[in-house]
Amino acid sequence: MALQSFFRDSPPLVLEQQHFQALLDALRARGYRLIGPTVQDDAVVYDDVESVDDFPTGWMDTQSGGTYRLESGGGETLFGYTASPQSWKRYLHPPVLELWKALRTNGTYRVASADPPPRLAFIGVRPCELHAIAIQDKVFLHSEFVDPHYQARRDNVFIVAVNCGQAGGTCFCVSMNTGPKAAAGFDLALTEVVDGDLHYFLVEVGSERGADVMRDLPHRPAGEGEIEAADAILTNTAASMGRELDTNGLKELLYRSYESPRWDEVAARCLTCGNCTQVCPTCFCTTIEDVTDLTGSEATRVRKWDSCFTMDFSYIHGGSIRYSAKSRYRQWMTHKLATWVDQFGSFGCVGCGRCITWCPVGIDITEEAQAIRDGSGAAK
Amino acid sequence: MQRDHKPKLAVWKFASCDGCQLSILDCEDELLAVAGEVDIAYFPEATRAVARGPYDVSLVEGSITTEHDAERIHQIRKQSKFLVTIGACATSGGIQALRNFRDVDQLVKAVYATPGYIDTLDKSTPIADHVFVDFQLRGCPVNKYQLVEVLSAYLNGRKPNTPSYSVCVECKQRGTTCVMVAQGTPCMGPVTHAGCNALCPAYNRGCFGCFGPMETPNTAALSAWWQKLGMNAPDIVRAFRTFNAYADAFRKESEVYEHPHHQG
Ligand code: SF4
Ligand code: SF4
Ligand code: SF4
Ligand code: SF4
Numbered sequence A: 001m002a003l004q005s006f007f008r009d010s011p012p013l014v015l016e017q018q019h020f021q022a023l024l025d026a027l028r029a030r031g032y033r034l035i036g037p038t039v040q041d042d043a044v045v046y047d048d049v050e051s052v053d054d055f056p057t058g059w060m061d062t063q064s065g066g067t068y069r070l071e072s073g074g075g076e077t078l079f080g081y082t083a084s085p086q087s088w089k090r091y092l093h094p095p096v097l098e099l100w101k102a103l104r105t106n107g108t109y110r111v112a113s114a115d116p117p118p119r120l121a122f123i124g125v126r127p128c129e130l131h132a133i134a135i136q137d138k139v140f141l142h143s144e145f146v147d148p149h150y151q152a153r154r155d156n157v158f159i160v161a162v163n164c165g166q167a168g169g170t171c172f173c174v175s176m177n178t179g180p181k182a183a184a185g186f187d188l189a190l191t192e193v194v195d196g197d198l199h200y201f202l203v204e205v206g207s208e209r210g211a212d213v214m215r216d217l218p219h220r221p222a223g224e225g226e227i228e229a230a231d232a233i234l235t236n237t238a239a240s241m242g243r244e245l246d247t248n249g250l251k252e253l254l255y256r257s258y259e260s261p262r263w264d265e266v267a268a269r270c271l272t273c274g275n276c277t278q279v280c281p282t283c284f285c286t287t288i289e290d291v292t293d294l295t296g297s298e299a300t301r302v303r304k305w306d307s308c309f310t311m312d313f314s315y316i317h318g319g320s321i322r323y324s325a326k327s328r329y330r331q332w333m334t335h336k337l338a339t340w341v342d343q344f345g346s347f348g349c350v351g352c353g354r355c356i357t358w359c360p361v362g363i364d365i366t367e368e369a370q371a372i373r374d375g376s377g378a379a380k
Numbered sequence B: 001m002q003r004d005h006k007p008k009l010a011v012w013k014f015a016s017c018d019g020c021q022l023s024i025l026d027c028e029d030e031l032l033a034v035a036g037e038v039d040i041a042y043f044p045e046a047t048r049a050v051a052r053g054p055y056d057v058s059l060v061e062g063s064i065t066t067e068h069d070a071e072r073i074h075q076i077r078k079q080s081k082f083l084v085t086i087g088a089c090a091t092s093g094g095i096q097a098l099r100n101f102r103d104v105d106q107l108v109k110a111v112y113a114t115p116g117y118i119d120t121l122d123k124s125t126p127i128a129d130h131v132f133v134d135f136q137l138r139g140c141p142v143n144k145y146q147l148v149e150v151l152s153a154y155l156n157g158r159k160p161n162t163p164s165y166s167v168c169v170e171c172k173q174r175g176t177t178c179v180m181v182a183q184g185t186p187c188m189g190p191v192t193h194a195g196c197n198a199l200c201p202a203y204n205r206g207c208f209g210c211f212g213p214m215e216t217p218n219t220a221a222l223s224a225w226w227q228k229l230g231m232n233a234p235d236i237v238r239a240f241r242t243f244n245a246y247a248d249a250f251r252k253e254s255e256v257y258e259h260p261h262h263q264g
Helices: A002-009 A017-029 A127-140 A148-154 A208-215 A224-238 A250-256 A262-269 A275-279 A325-344 A365-378 B019-025 B028-037 B067-079 B087-092 B095-101 B104-111 B144-155 B167-174 B179-183 B219-228 B233-240 B248-258
Strands: A013-016 A033-040 A043-048 A059-064 A067-072 A096-105 A108-112 A120-125 A158-162 A188-195 A198-205 A286-292 A298-305 B008-013 B039-042 B055-061 B080-086 B135-137
Touching: A013 A017, A017 A033, A017 A120, A017 A158, A017 A198, A017 A208, A043 A059, A043 A067, A067 B179, A120 A127, A127 A148, A127 A158, A127 A325, A188 A208, A188 A224, A198 A208, A198 A224, A250 A325, A250 A365, A262 A325, A262 A365, A262 B219, A275 B167, A286 B144, A298 B167, A325 A365, B008 B019, B008 B067, B019 B055, B019 B087, B019 B144, B028 B144, B055 B067, B055 B087, B067 B080, B080 B087, B080 B144, B087 B095, B087 B135, B135 B144, B219 B233, B219 B248, B233 B248
Parallel strands: A033 A120, A120 A158, A158 A188, B008 B039, B008 B055, B055 B080, B080 B135
Antiparallel strands: A013 A198, A033 A043, A059 A067, A096 A108, A096 A298, A188 A198, A286 A298
16 A cells, blocks of 8 residues: 555656567566557457557547447557457456366366466556456455456456547546546556657556566656646547536436336347447356266366346246346446446446447447436426 | 267258258267267268167258158157257258248249259248257358257257357457448348357458347347448348248348338
């Protein structure tokens, strides 16, 4: 705690763009596998990165409901894109995870344990994503049962956050109080500044591990002007959110609106495909598959992401409880914006906009919430 | 595993391309294990040896297109304790069900030099329209891992893991970037049954719908979105009329766009 506040009080530093590679090298030297933004299949995704050349220099995206387009703007910015198709959830809470395997030999069996997860360094975690990680920490680590698989991954992660120099077309972190500037939960937080010939990162140190890495890199204390330039960028980002969500009394509004006609309206458009829950950085639901081989000498228990949009999700003896699309959409949205508050003490939404962009038919959680709000006064 | 006797397995063919049977032979690594665990009692594609019924498990490929086949499937059902249909033909009528939308007599006259030799039913229908089916495995062709999974599950007395949610769930689990959102490529994934591990989107194509309708397909909403992407009515009809053209949800959606004046 003392260390943390020391770093929070320590003045910001400047890392010149030409030393960004040194940051990657310093992390690798400490045994981390680096995961960062890189261009793949017409999108900026989070995958293995080796050098600064793997970063999406000059790439920018446009996002709206059901649409994402990537374009090269030709600039020098490394972090000029906004939310990626999927979040860091893939790495902390993998979509498919073998939990354990049992092997039968001579009438007895032994359990084989999974390999220990790799030590990962995340480079480019957005402020809303830091909040999403904190929310999943609460779900997996700070509740009655600790998830050992999540913990094994989470304990080792080194986080380089990057504040948002631009807002995406479906972003609404300002409404959710989660961005566009990182406040906590990182080892290092960068703000990228490109101004004429100047290209540098304003660096905030958030942990002893972060400070240790910075000691290896050429850096200097930030000047007044450099701090102001970074602040101005973030102020501009905050003013250009693509979406907005009125959270005033939102939980109570949704609890009052179980019978809103809007659920039927959105159900007519919803494909119940589950994309929204899969891309959401806070959704945590999983299902278990037990798999045996043909000879019955090997049994494997696999955990997979699930979604409240599937029929199996609410299957109990005799059938699924949420058989209508309406009840499934209502479950998703009410969990994100109402029941989550009672369950975990915050919204289950950080305003990243992914569920809007990656919904194949562009269903927009902010628009649906507003429609329910508008309708709740008008209808009886 | 200890058993009193090896279960007897039979593989039957109806109107089909043999692709699903080939998927069985394609299970190279597992084929010896399969042969070790079951007696392959009837499988003309693979062996000439024939053992008489009854059979513990029958895998049925193909759809019913003739009077003779409509009889034969009842004989097979009588001899089979557990009957599994494999592939789009057996589960929904297959690509040959395209004729269900046309006058068969006219088609026969147009295609065959001597139409008199052709003896066929008006419609190509799935096996389940004729006899009780214990388990349906989707796909055109079936996915070999799913096929092994169904056999493993049967042999070990458990439920097979063949989820009926959308292809999108597999697509996201695999980490593929959505081709419909990122490129505007029409994709059947949201209304299609999982099972292929979202193969086509991983190779930059829209899903073709090989596994037929998913559990709760909202085909109308998908078509409406495709129109925004610039697809016209004939293209929408074609998208729904492929290997699973006669599956209820796909058939109805194609009919809406075949007669555009019905559109709302
Ligand atoms: S609900 Fe949507 S906007 Fe909110 S965190 Fe999840 S994906 Fe992002
Ligand atoms: S919204 Fe659905 S998938 Fe997401 S955490 Fe809640 S119940 Fe699970
Ligand atoms: S809201 Fe969109 S992404 Fe979510 S299940 Fe419905 S159609 Fe799919
Ligand atoms: S590419 Fe197709 S299958 Fe994959 S998520 Fe998009 S719509 Fe679904």
